[in-house]
Amino acid sequence: MPSDISRRIFLAGAGTLALPAFAAPPSARTTVGMIGVGARAHQVMESIKKAPGAEIVSVCDAYTGRITRAVARTDGRAKAVANYTDILGDPSIDTVFVMSPDHWHARHVIESLEAGKHVYCEKPLTYTVDEGLAIARAVGRSGKLLQVGSQGISSPAEKMAEKMIQEGRLGRITMVRANYNRNSASGAWIYPIPPDASPDTVDWKKFLGAAPKRPFDLARFFRWRCYKDYSGGIATDLFVHLCTTIHRLMGTGAPQDVMAVGDLYRWGDSRDVPDTLNAILRYREGFTVTLSSTFNNGSGGTGFEFLGTEGSLAVGARTLVFTAERKTESTKWVTDSWPDELQQAYESANAVRSPRIEPEETKLRGGDATDLHVENFFTAVRDGTPSVEDVWAGHYAAACAHMVNLSATSGRRIAWDFKAHRLMKTQRS
Numbered sequence: 329m330p331s332d333i334s335r336r337i338f339l340a341g342a343g344t345l346a347l348p349a350f351a352a353p354p355s356a357r358t359t360v361g362m363i364g365v366g367a368r369a370h371q372v373m374e375s376i377k378k379a380p381g382a383e384i385v386s387v388c389d390a391y392t393g394r395i396t397r398a399v400a401r402t403d404g405r406a407k408a409v410a411n412y413t414d415i416l417g418d419p420s421i422d423t424v425f426v427m428s429p430d431h432w433h434a435r436h437v438i439e440s441l442e443a444g445k446h447v448y449c450e451k452p453l454t455y456t457v458d459e460g461l462a463i464a465r466a467v468g469r470s471g472k473l474l475q476v477g478s479q480g481i482s483s484p485a486e487k488m489a490e491k492m493i494q495e496g497r498l499g500r501i502t503m504v505r506a507n508y509n510r511n512s513a514s515g516a517w518i519y520p521i522p523p524d525a526s527p528d529t530v531d532w533k534k535f536l537g538a539a540p541k542r543p544f545d546l547a548r549f550f551r552w553r554c555y556k557d558y559s560g561g562i563a564t565d566l567f568v569h570l571c572t573t574i575h576r577l578m579g580t581g582a583p584q585d586v587m588a589v590g591d592l593y594r595w596g597d598s599r600d601v602p603d604t605l606n607a608i609l610r611y612r613e614g615f616t617v618t619l620s621s622t623f624n625n626g627s628g629g630t631g632f633e634f635l636g637t638e639g640s641l642a643v644g645a646r647t648l649v650f651t652a653e654r655k656t657e658s659t660k661w662v663t664d665s666w667p668d669e670l671q672q673a674y675e676s677a678n679a680v681r682s683p684r685i686e687p688e689e690t691k692l693r694g695g696d697a698t699d700l701h702v703e704n705f706f707t708a709v710r711d712g713t714p715s716v717e718d719v720w721a722g723h724y725a726a727a728c729a730h731m732v733n734l735s736a737t738s739g740r741r742i743a744w745d746f747k748a749h750r751l752m753k754t755q756r757s
């Protein structure tokens with residue numbers, strides 16, 4: 329926003345935004361088993377610890393250091409088990425948090441549901457489009473709750489944005505822009521490798537699962553997002569968050585078609601996925617979305633812009649900026665070529681120039697998005713209420729990411745089959 333534009337600041341206190349509360353008494357204990365206790369899982373564990381009645385009782389991982397730290401994070405109360413099947417076979421465990429790398433999600437989720445557990449699965453729900461359908465069938469068969477972990481939709485900022493859009497403040501929205509830009513090694517997923525990592529502490533076979541067999545490789549183990557064998561790169565790691573939010577705020581599912589271009593310009597020796605990705609998604613509800621990400625420049629960071637006929641809404645993690653559209657009809661450059669008296673008559677009857685409108689900025693206070701998202705999961709489990717991010721939300725958002733990757737690698741426009749909830753038959757490759 330230009331600095332010369334003064335902002336009206338509205339501070340929306342926690343009182344104006346009702347935060348989800350646990351309806352069940354805190355005494356209602358919900359036990360948690362965690363499949364994978366890597367970097368994200370440790371953040372989520374802190375949120376689980378804040379949720380009344382929730383108790384982490386069992387953890388497993390493929391690297392010993394993370395198990396040790398996870399047990400310590402529960403003050404020694406959680407049990408370390410050798411394999412995820414030990415969690416699934418334990419009848420005292422009510423819920424499973426799937427925090428493993430993406431290529432494992434479908435298997436961990438489906439087997440957890442089949443074992444009678446409610447499941448919280450980190451985004452992206454899937455590694456391939458059709459896994460989403462298999463998971464949907466497993467949810468249906470099990471009658472258990474599945475919540476996907478794109479926490480942004482539980483944040484006060486996105487809830488308020490959703491309300492503003494639903495109330496029609498933006499008018500008709502025909503374009504959404506969203507981006508995820510970074511310029512650092514850690515932002516490009518070059519994560520540090522613990523000095524004690526070795527074949528003695530890292531279970532390579534457990535990590536690989538159904539992925540192609542390869543020799544032991546610590547970079548692949550700790551930086552798996554950089555490799556197609558385990559991840560869809562920028563699309564499944566970052567665009568999936570953007571699509572989850574856009575679908576929620578726009579009240580839609582999958583796009584009708586997608587076109588994308590991706591390239592690897594700078595971080596080539598560390599990965600086989602693009603570091604720069606641009607995509608256009610067209611929705612049958614009558615709007616298009618542009619998604620953009622680079623790891624070579626941080627300008628703009630992360631955010632959304634919803635562009636409507638009556639106004640624009642920029643959505644950040646804790647800030648909303650609404651700018652009403654300024655109505656202007658400017659034809660003087662055309663009527664300058666008319667006879668003078670005709671021009672004057674036309675301009676005095678038709679020229680429109682409304683006053684300058686200042687952007688309205690709303691700063692949101694209230695809980696951390698992950699705390700709220702995790703809290704929503706336990707509330708739904710206890711009350712039997714719908715999931716805030718169910719299997720279809722997870723399937724459609726992840727499908728966008730897979731369509732983006734397929735378009736970028738094939739050079740084709742990728743279309744969605746709305747009847748089958750998957751890619752058009754000709755494009756399933």
Ligand SMILES: NC(=O)c1ccc[n+]([C@@H]2O[C@H](COP(=O)([O-])OP(=O)(O)OC[C@H]3O[C@@H](n4cnc5c(N)ncnc54)[C@H](O)[C@@H]3O)[C@@H](O)[C@H]2O)c1
Pocket residue numbers: 363364365366367368369388389390391394412427428429430432450451452477478479534535536537549550552565
């Ligand atoms: N919602 C968010 O904002 C957010 C942020 C970061 C990561 N994530 C997601 O969380 C998931 C984990 O990402 P991360 O950054 O924590 O990765 P990570 O590599 O730090 O953690 C994954 C862990 O899974 C373990 N693991 C691998 N195979 C396993 C198996 N078969 N059984 C048990 N454990 C196994 C690994 O040893 C590792 O510790 C990913 O799906 C990622 O997309 C979400």
